[in-house]
Amino acid sequence: MPEDTRLPELVIRRMSPEDLPEVMELERRAFSAPWTEEMYRREMEKWEGCYLVARSGGELAGYGGALLILDEAHVMTLAVREDLRRRGIGARLLLELVRRTERMGARFLTLEVRKSNRPAIELYTRFGFQVMGERRQYYLDNLEDALIMWTEDITSPEYRKRLGELERRYGAV
Ligand SMILES: CC(C)(COP(=O)(O)OP(=O)(O)OC[C@H]1O[C@@H](n2cnc3c(N)ncnc32)[C@H](O)[C@@H]1OP(=O)(O)O)[C@@H](O)C(=O)NCCC(=O)NCCS
Numbered sequence: 001m002p003e004d005t006r007l008p009e010l011v012i013r014r015m016s017p018e019d020l021p022e023v024m025e026l027e028r029r030a031f032s033a034p035w036t037e038e039m040y041r042r043e044m045e046k047w048e049g050c051y052l053v054a055r056s057g058g059e060l061a062g063y064g065g066a067l068l069i070l071d072e073a074h075v076m077t078l079a080v081r082e083d084l085r086r087r088g089i090g091a092r093l094l095l096e097l098v099r100r101t102e103r104m105g106a107r108f109l110t111l112e113v114r115k116s117n118r119p120a121i122e123l124y125t126r127f128g129f130q131v132m133g134e135r136r137q138y139y140l141d142n143l144e145d146a147l148i149m150w151t152e153d154i155t156s157p158e159y160r161k162r163l164g165e166l167e168r169r170y171g172a173v
Pocket residue numbers: 030031077078079080081084085086087088089090091092112113114117118119120122123124126
């Protein structure tokens with residue numbers, strides 16, 4: 001019998017303190033300069049923060065977070081468990097971040113990403129992020145440059161059309 005590779009239903013909801021042990025485990029695997037638990041606790045408490053977890057079959061599959069500054073949603077973090085990548089979970093989390101931050105008042109999304117991080121750059125490009133600048137030697141662990149990416153106005157008809165297409169493609173993982 002072929003192995004069943006279907007994913008148990010994915011549930012996306014707000015990150016809570018109970019998620020932190022699993023979040024920290026994935027954080028340390030996914031990033032060369034991981035955040036501390038204290039940083040997540042502080043971010044989660046901010047009213048302008050939107051931090052989400054994706055759970056599948058009760059286990060943490062990924063998480064993502066954004067912080068609203070005026071009408072800009074700054075994507076602060078996004079990670080998916082290595083064995084569950086390329087199954088649309090990152091896209092689902094990002095879709096949910098766009099929807100929720102728009103309801104909070106965001107009109108644009110922005111983020112910084114390592115220049116060498118092709119998977120993330122590909123994902124963000126799908127979501128209409130474009131490179132608008134660079135920060136030289138932004139990452140202190142290896143002095144890598146950051147790309148600064150921005151979306152167009154997410155409330156525009158063009159962006160809504162893009163979101164609709166993304167939703168059809170990744171809406172149900
Ligand atoms: C970046 C990351 C969150 C993507 O999560 P994911 O669940 O694997 O991404 P998805 O399956 O939702 O991918 C959606 C689309 O993004 C693009 N993409 C994602 N991973 C890719 C890869 N390795 N190579 C090329 N394109 C990729 C593709 O267009 C993909 O669509 P497709 O599979 O239909 O072709 C994941 O690779 C990760 O956790 N990386 C380590 C942490 C990190 O770097 N986070 C970003 C910090 S800025």
